[in-house]
Amino acid sequence: MNNQTTIRVRFAPSPTGELHVGGARTALYNYLFARAQDGQFIIRLEDTDQERYVPGSLDRLLSGLKWLGISWDEGPDKGGPYAPYIQSARLDLYKKYALQLINTQAAYYCFCSTERLTELRLKQQTSNEPSRYDRCCLNLTAEQIQTKLSAGENYTIRLLVPPGKTEFSDLIRGTIIIDNQTIDDQVLLKSDGYPTYHLANVVDDYLMQITHVIRGEEWLPSASKHILLYRALGWAAPEFAHLPNVLNKNRAKLSKRKDGAAVWVETYKEQGYLPEALVNFLALLGWHPTGDQELFTLDELIKQFSLTRVQKAGAIFDIDKLLWFNNAYIKKLPPAELDELLQPFYRQLTATLGRPAKNTLNLTTVLQTRLTTLGEVSSLATWFFKKDLNLTAGVLTPAQSHNDKTKLALRQTMEIIPTITDWNIANLQTVVTAVKEQSGLSNQEFLWPVRMALSGEKQSPDVYSLLWALGADESISRLQTARAVLAE
RNA sequence: GCCGCUAUCGUCUAAUGGUUAGGACACCACGCUUUCAAUGUGGGAAUCCGGGUUCGAUUCCCGGUAGCGGUACCA
Numbered sequence: 001m002n003n004q005t006t007i008r009v010r011f012a013p014s015p016t017g018e019l020h021v022g023g024a025r026t027a028l029y030n031y032l033f034a035r036a037q038d039g040q041f042i043i044r045l046e047d048t049d050q051e052r053y054v055p056g057s058l059d060r061l062l063s064g065l066k067w068l069g070i071s072w073d074e075g076p077d078k079g080g081p082y083a084p085y086i087q088s089a090r091l092d093l094y095k096k097y098a099l100q101l102i103n104t105q106a107a108y109y110c111f112c113s114t115e116r117l118t119e120l121r122l123k124q125q126t127s128n129e130p131s132r133y134d135r136c137c138l139n140l141t142a143e144q145i146q147t148k149l150s151a152g153e154n155y156t157i158r159l160l161v162p163p164g165k166t167e168f169s170d171l172i173r174g175t176i177i178i179d180n181q182t183i184d185d186q187v188l189l190k191s192d193g194y195p196t197y198h199l200a201n202v203v204d205d206y207l208m209q210i211t212h213v214i215r216g217e218e219w220l221p222s223a224s225k226h227i228l229l230y231r232a233l234g235w236a237a238p239e240f241a242h243l244p245n246v247l248n249k250n251r252a253k254l255s256k257r258k259d260g261a262a263v264w265v266e267t268y269k270e271q272g273y274l275p276e277a278l279v280n281f282l283a284l285l286g287w288h289p290t291g292d293q294e295l296f297t298l299d300e301l302i303k304q305f306s307l308t309r310v311q312k313a314g315a316i317f318d319i320d321k322l323l324w325f326n327n328a329y330i331k332k333l334p335p336a337e338l339d340e341l342l343q344p345f346y347r348q349l350t351a352t353l354g355r356p357a358k359n360t361l362n363l364t365t366v367l368q369t370r371l372t373t374l375g376e377v378s379s380l381a382t383w384f385f386k387k388d389l390n391l392t393a394g395v396l397t398p399a400q401s402h403n404d405k406t407k408l409a410l411r412q413t414m415e416i417i418p419t420i421t422d423w424n425i426a427n428l429q430t431v432v433t434a435v436k437e438q439s440g441l442s443n444q445e446f447l448w449p450v451r452m453a454l455s456g457e458k459q460s461p462d463v464y465s466l467l468w469a470l471g472a473d474e475s476i477s478r479l480q481t482a483r484a485v486l487a488e
Numbered sequence: 489g490c491c492g493c494u495a496u497c498g499u500c501u502a503a504u505g506g507u508u509a510g511g512a513c514a515c516c517a518c519g520c521u522u523u524c525a526a527u528g529u530g531g532g533a534a535u536c537c538g539g540g541u542u543c544g545a546u547u548c549c550c551g552g553u554a555g556c557g558g559u560a561c562c563a
Contacts, residue, residue: 130490190561221558459524
């Protein structure tokens with residue numbers, strides 16, 4: 001590779017809410033592509049639709065990216081040589097180029113009302129014609145235009161699509177040829193003075209020296225318009241790579257409307273997904289290197305990523321697979337680190353169930369292999385935080401056993417605990433097993449009651465893990481409580 | 489309707505002009521286990537359809553079908 005020019009790519013979200021997982025994947029691919037080639041990654045805010053603007057979006061978008069571990073070189077928050085990186089602060093620029101296009105007759109003024117356009121579209125649709133602007137205003141004379149302009153009439157500026165075909169090469173999909181007859185005379189400058197995506201995007205990508213436009217597949221049909229614009233402005237177009245869509249279970253593009261909160265990165269953060277897991281999962285949604293490796297660090301992804309191995313077909317966002325990745329990453333975490341991450345969830349349990357979230361490291365270790373999300377402790381750790389297990393003789397003694405046997409198991413376990421000096425699972429298992437053997441009770445007769453006494457749940461970690469996590473004092477106290485239940 | 493993109497197990501995908509079409513998730517069974525996990529072993533499961541090119545096509549070409557996307561003074 002003899003790249004004389006630095007690779008520059010961008011992620012250009014609109015401020016309409018949270019970071020979308022599809023957007024996150026687009027950002028990730030851009031980031032990986034840039035980092036792999038020592039290039040630069042830029043964030044640009046495309047806030048040209050005043051109506052859809054949601055205050056606070058930018059911060060949330062950026063913090064979402066940061067959480068994922070994606071960093072950028074230039075952007076709205078940190079500036080850069082091509083600042084500003086917010087389109088609403090660049091309106092003069094777009095207007096200037098729109099007028100330049102008017103002057104070169106590559107664009108024209110349009111004074112048509114929204115009503116007329118709607119009506120036109122409706123008519124075309126009912127007669128099964130492709131809906132397109134009818135170039136009504138193209139027939140206006142220079143005088144007519146001047147008159148309307150000086151009268152202060154609302155206008156837009158439209159691209160005058162030339163005849164012929166437009167051809168371009170997509171890095172992922174190869175050559176794409178579009179008949180210009182199928183391209184509408186796109187509005188470039190809206191009547192409110194803001195540019196449309198098409199104009200702003202092309203102008204900024206050019207001015208910001210973007211070399212590769214890596215974006216979602218939904219932009220593929222627009223790419224030809226953009227090529228036309230680059231040509232009309234006399235600029236060389238960047239390379240394009242249109243990524244396959246991220247789909248929901250129904251194979252439709254993942255969207256806020258259809259999929260709700262499941263599209264926001266923030267949701268996954270709140271539920272206790274690890275950023276490394278989400279990144280790994282997202283990276284493999286539409287891309288895969290040669291071979292069978294599944295687990296990748298961000299650095300490994302950077303080393304291996306290439307656009308040529310990006311898939312063409314859309315990929316379903318499979319939550320089960322994400323869950324598996326998340327569990328894999330949770331298992332890899334040092335227990336102390338996991339314990340730290342779990343504290344907010346533990347505090348919540350304390351608030352609802354009573355017992356303080358103290359000495360939770362052993363608990364965390366016991367839970368580690370069982371968690372698919374951090375938030376899952378809310379159901380898997382309740383036994384630790386409950387003050388009252390609500391035990392009854394019925395649950396303490398297995399059907400085939402007898403209360404006397406249960407009492408024996410509980411008493412013997414309780415008595416042995418104070419003698420144990422080496423408080424670890426292996427030793428607890430050795431000691432408890434020895435006591436159990438001595439008692440002459442079967443596994444079920446002995447272990448089930450003890451486990452119930454400690455956890456109060458039919459499904460829980462094993463006796464030794466419970467003891468280890470609860471600690472000697474709490475264990476004895478719980479065994480005592482269980483014995484009292486049987487004595488009644 | 490019109491335009492475009494796409495098509496390998498249910499899902500994410502690997503591979504190839506000749507393979508028993510590989511892996512992972514999910515699923516099922518078994519092992520380990522007092523229960524739940526984790527873990528080990530095994531299993532079922534795919535080249536959309538029809539033509540062509542070729543000795544041979546899942547792979548290349550064409551057509552169909554289906555899915556998705558676009559068709560805004562939204563991005």
